[in-house]
Amino acid sequence: MLENQSSAFLDDVSYPLMEDFYTIQGEGMHSGKPAYFIRLAGCDVQCWWCDVKESWDESIHPKVKTGDIVQRAAQSGAKIAVITGGEPLLHNLEALSIRLREEGLKVHIETSGSSPLSGHLDWITLSPKRFKKPLDEVFPYVDELKVVVLKNKDLEWAEENAKKCPDEATLLLQPEWETPSSIGLIVDYVKRHPEWGISLQTHKFMNVR
Numbered sequence: 001m002l003e004n005q006s007s008a009f010l011d012d013v014s015y016p017l018m019e020d021f022y023t024i025q026g027e028g029m030h031s032g033k034p035a036y037f038i039r040l041a042g043c044d045v046q047c048w049w050c051d052v053k054e055s056w057d058e059s060i061h062p063k064v065k066t067g068d069i070v071q072r073a074a075q076s077g078a079k080i081a082v083i084t085g086g087e088p089l090l091h092n093l094e095a096l097s098i099r100l101r102e103e104g105l106k107v108h109i110e111t112s113g114s115s116p117l118s119g120h121l122d123w124i125t126l127s128p129k130r131f132k133k134p135l136d137e138v139f140p141y142v143d144e145l146k147v148v149v150l151k152n153k154d155l156e157w158a159e160e161n162a163k164k165c166p167d168e169a170t171l172l173l174q175p176e177w178e179t180p181s182s183i184g185l186i187v188d189y190v191k192r193h194p195e196w197g198i199s200l201q202t203h204k205f206m207n208v209r
């Protein structure tokens, strides 16, 4: 546990970083809010439709100290930091999450849930992938379940995961950007199953990264 370590010690912990930038959260319940995105490198899930394949190999990305990442996040003025990837839970997020919180940011994460939870997290978005299923230990902490839907089979997958989430978790279905034909399927399903809602990649409609 790193909670009792000094800020200087935590700032020295480094993570493979693909990119970090201040933008608008485009997806899910916090869609439309400004947020500082921290995209950690490394992913062992390997979805064929992944739109950040360049994040998979962490060895091609620099190791960046927590202190540098947190300083940039704090200076951006953001109130929310979103740790994403890649699969961010391949890394122990304690140092990064503690320091982000110390600087007054809420810490959100977007994960497939396929590796153990770590860090101090204010909002957990589980985006489960059939290619590497979420660990059972992750489900009790899920705030938002967001399932990418391309075809009917994905709706069964969504329900399978929803059963394991807390009752109060927000349930969202999201069309895959390159497969807009699934929108009709999702709209029809949500109308018949109103416990679900729809998440769109609104940042892509706005053409912001």
Ligand code: SF4
Pocket (backbone or CB within 6 Å): 043, 044, 045, 046, 047, 049, 050, 051, 052, 053, 055, 085, 086, 087, 112, 129
């Ligand atoms: Fe891409 Fe995310 Fe799937 Fe990894 S889990 S392959 S980063 S979509």
